[in-house]
Amino acid sequence: MVKLIIFGGVNEIGGNKILVEDGKTRIFFDFGLSFAKGQEYYTGFLTARSVAGATDDLELGILPRIKGLYSKEMLKFTDLKYEEPKFDAIFLSHAHMDHCSHLQYIDESIPIHAGECTLRIIESFEPGKREQEALGKHNYKTFRTGKKISYDDVTVEPIHVDHSVPGAYGFLIHTSAGTIVYTGDLRRHGPASFMTDEFAEKADKCDPAALIIEGTRLGRKEKGENIREFVSARYVTMLAGSPPYSFLQLHDSTSRTTWPVPDISAR
Ligand SMILES: [Zn+2]
Numbered sequence: 001m002v003k004l005i006i007f008g009g010v011n012e013i014g015g016n017k018i019l020v021e022d023g024k025t026r027i028f029f030d031f032g033l034s035f036a037k038g039q040e041y042y043t044g045f046l047t048a049r050s051v052a053g054a055t056d057d058l059e060l061g062i063l064p065r066i067k068g069l070y071s072k073e074m075l076k077f078t079d080l081k082y083e084e085p086k087f088d089a090i091f092l093s094h095a096h097m098d099h100c101s102h103l104q105y106i107d108e109s110i111p112i113h114a115g116e117c118t119l120r121i122i123e124s125f126e127p128g129k130r131e132q133e134a135l136g137k138h139n140y141k142t143f144r145t146g147k148k149i150s151y152d153d154v155t156v157e158p159i160h161v162d163h164s165v166p167g168a169y170g171f172l173i174h175t176s177a178g179t180i181v182y183t184g185d186l187r188r189h190g191p192a193s194f195m196t197d198e199f200a201e202k203a204d205k206c207d208p209a210a211l212i213i214e215g216t217r218l219g220r221k222e223k224g225e226n227i228r229e230f231v232s233a234r235y236v237t238m239l240a241g242s243p244p245y246s247f248l249q250l251h252d253s254t255s256r257t258t259w260p261v262p263d264i265s266a267r
Contacts, residue, residue: 001022001023001177002020002021002022002175002176002177002180003019003020003021003022004018004019004020004021004180004210004212005018005019005021006018006019006212007019007064007066008032008034008037008064009030009032009034009214012034012035012036012037013035013036013098014032014033014034014035014096014097014098014099014185014214015032015033015034015035015036015037015098016029016030016031016032016093016098016099016214017030017031017032017064017102018030018182018212020154020173020175020180022152022153022154022175022176022177023152023153023176024152025088025151025152025153025154026086026087026088027087027088027089027090027091027151027154027156027173028087028089028090028091029090029091029093029171029173029182030090030091030092030093030099030100030184031090031092031099031100031101031102031103031106032096032097032098032099032100032101032102033097033098033101033102034062034098035098037060037061037062038062040060041060041062048062050134052077053073053074053075053076053077053078053105054070054074054075054078054080054105055077055078057102057105058078058080059078063102063105065080067080067081067083067086068083068084068085068086068087069085069086069087069105069106069107069110070082070105070106070107071105071106071107071108071136072107074104074105085107085109085110087110088110088111088151088152089110089111089112089113089149089151090103090106090110090111090112090113091113091114091149091156091158091171092112092113092114092115092118093168093169093170093171093182093184093185094115094118094163094165094167094168094169094184094185095114095117095118095121095122095165095167096165096185099184099185100118100122100135101135103135103136103138104134104135104136105136106136106138108136108137108138108139109139110138110139111138111139111140111141112138112139112140112141113140113141113142113143113149113156113158114140114141114142114143115142115143115144115158115160115167115168115169116142116143116144116167117166117167118167118168118169119140119142120167121165121166121167122135122140143158143169144158145158145159145160145169145195146158146159153175153176154173154174154175155173155174156171156172156173156174157171157172157173157174157202158170158171159171159172159198159199159202159203160195160198160199161183161184161185161186161187161195161196161199162186162187162188162190162191162192162193162194162195162196163184163185163186163187163190164187164190168184168185168186169184170182170183170184170186170199170203171184172202172203172206174206175209177209178207178208178209178210179203179206179207179208179209180208180209180210180211180212181203181206181208181210181211181212181213182212183199183203183211183212183213183214183215184214185214185215186199186214186215187215188215
């Protein structure tokens with residue numbers, strides 16, 4: 001029997017924590033920070049205490065109480081008892097905080113599957129600078145579009161999509177009850193919308209049993225108007241040979257909108 005349990009991401013922006021169970025196989029898709037829940041308690045410089053592990057986020061209901069998922073270290077000061085990991089893997093759709101930030105609590109032995117580019121971006125996060133960006137050490141395994149990764153009866157097929165951060169993926173999750181399509185966070189108005197179209201075509205061919213979708217825009221009205229992002233992409237290409245600087249800049253450009261971009265409209 002296949003179960004789909006969504007611990008975060010419904011009726012809110014991001015915070016996705018999606019569990020697919022097929023028999024004994026248990027796989028999470030994304031494990032992000034819920035902005036909506038976090039904003040109820042944390043404002044300005046007020047954040048969860050990093051020295052207290054998962055205590056604050058568990059107590060405030062920001063982190064779901066799930067046995068066999070979190071690390072012994074993170075549960076040290078909590079009333080949730082540590083148990084040996086009961087999950088096969090976590091797949092990340094992309095490197096935005098609302099999809100990956102709560103990896104910091106996950107047991108290190110649970111494999112984390114991420115795109116090659118997503119892992120580069122995650123590696124550029126600076127531990128200690130912004131607490132929520134220190135995702136901890138994990139057993140990362142990388143994929144590229146079209147690769148198939150199997151855990152018993154479940155086969156996961158990541159397919160690239162276009163989004164405001166590079167290296168974003170949707171997933172075709174082939175289970176014993178049919179294919180579940182999880183889009184990750186996608187759009188069709190950006191400069192690489194062909195990737196989203198390819199994902200949609202492949203998803204359609206699977207005759208999906210279920211669709212989990214999140215996205216910014218499915219229309220194409222703004223295509224071609226986003227000069228800032230076009231220039232950012234060019235910068236990344238130019239700087240790609242000098243990491244980690246390029247990826248730090250890239251991260252800034254996509255999440256904090258502080259990257260100065262020259263005005264090329266007159267050229
Ligand atoms: Zn996103």
